[in-house]
Amino acid sequence: MMTIRPAQMEALIAPQKEIFATIAVGYLSKFFPEDPRLTDRNAIGSLIADGGERAHTYAILGEPELLLYLFLVFERGLHFELAAEHRWMKTILDEPSTHGEEKMSRIFSRLAKAK
Numbered sequence: 001m002m003t004i005r006p007a008q009m010e011a012l013i014a015p016q017k018e019i020f021a022t023i024a025v026g027y028l029s030k031f032f033p034e035d036p037r038l039t040d041r042n043a044i045g046s047l048i049a050d051g052g053e054r055a056h057t058y059a060i061l062g063e064p065e066l067l068l069y070l071f072l073v074f075e076r077g078l079h080f081e082l083a084a085e086h087r088w089m090k091t092i093l094d095e096p097s098t099h100g101e102e103k104m105s106r107i108f109s110r111l112a113k114a115k
Contacts, residue, residue: 020063023067050073
C-alpha cells in the first residue's frame, strides 16, 4: 500500500489552493473594486487562507458557499460571527446537520431582508 506523507499531500493540494485564491480575488473584486486590500497579495492571500480555514470548521466546503463566506469575512472581518450583532450567524453556522450551502442561503436571506 502506498502512503502519502503530509508534505506530499500539501504539494498536491497547493496548486488547487492557488487557483481558488485567484478565483476568490476575482469574486471579491466585483463587489469591492476600489478596496486597497485586494492589491496586497500577502494580505489578501492570508485573509483567504484564514477565512477558508474558519469556513471549514463550519462545514462550508463547496466553492460557491466558500466564496459567500469569504465575502462576509472581507466585509465584516475574519471573526464576524463572534460579534454581538452577528451571533445569529454563528447559530446558523454551528448547526451540524445543515449543509454549507443552506447555511449561506439562510444568512444571506436574512441579510437581504434586513436592508
